[in-house]
Amino acid sequence: MSALVAENVVTGYGKQExxxxxxxxxxxxxxTCIFGPNGCGKSTLLKAIAGALPLWNGTTLLDGITLSNLPVHQVVRNGLVLMPQGGGVFPRLTVTENLRMGGYAIPDKRLMERRIEALIDQYPSLARRRHTAAGSLSGGEQAMLSLARALVSEPRFILLDEPSAGLSPAMVNETLERITTLTAQGIGILMVEQNIREAMPIADKLYILAAGEKRFEGSPQDVRDDRQIMDIYMGGV
Known part of the structure; x- marks a missing residue:
């Protein structure tokens, strides 16, 4: 079984755990979805797994290969990509240039360009605006660009930090549908979300964090069957 594993991760900022x-x-x-209240460490955990934040303790592995404290570009080459909260597009760069940023870790630039062209074909709204500065795109278009950029390196796993944040209800649905289609290609998704109502139906497995600690692990049905968990952490969804 291909898997991304984080074991006993401890991290933080400065001296604050x-x-x-x-x-x-x-x-x-x-x-796999990670839920929990604001400030509980969800995004920090994703950054540590992606190599964007040092591990203070613990281990991260992708298919048995240790990723712990590798530089981000080496983590990407091993098949793991982080899509940060808000997408992190480069507003002054064009759509195509943003996609190239997603392929920075690919040594063969001709291969990178072929992948970009293939992705643009899959995203018609991006194809129409490929020479447009990303900052002029709508929030939904920027979300699609961020997702497409994450795919340029052909990752085996993608870490998504609140992909629905700031999107209209229609774009939330489209974004989550796109994410679901990636799993049909064998890509694993580890996703942090605040939009529990929309994300929970597409999740295969859930984790709930609170105060930097794991408080629950199980299936969506396990959560629904636990009224205390539902009321305390899920707002009764």
Missing amino acids: IVRGVSVTAEAGKI
């Missing part, structure tokens, strides 16, 4: 011994596992071809 944010994530306290959290372990999560995401499987290929499945969507």
Whole structure:
């Protein structure tokens, strides 16, 4: 089984410990969601797994290969990509130039350009605006650009930090549908979301964090069957 595993992760900022011994596992071809209140360490955990934040303790592995504290570009080459909250597009760069940023870790630039062309064909709205500065795109178009950029390196796993943030209800649905289609290609998704109502139906597995610690692990049905968990952490969804 292809899997992304984080074991006993401890990390934070400065001297402040944010994530306290959290372990999560995401499987290929499945969507694993992390829920929890603001400030509980969800985004910090994703950054540590992606190599954007040093691990203070613990281990991260992708298909048994240790990723712990590797530089981000090496993590990407091993098949793991982070799509940060808000997408992180480069507003002054064109759509095509943003996609090239997603392929920075690919040594063969001709291969990178072929992948970009293939992705643009899959995203008609981006194809129409490929020479347009990303900052002039709508929020939904920027979300699609961010997702397409994450795919340029052909990752085996994608970390998504609140992909629905700031989107209209229609674009939330489209974005989550796009994410679901990626699993059909065998890509594993580890996703942090605040939009529990929309994300929970597409999740295969859930984790709930609070105060930097894991408080729950199970299936969506396990959550629904636990009224206390639903009321305390899920707002009764």
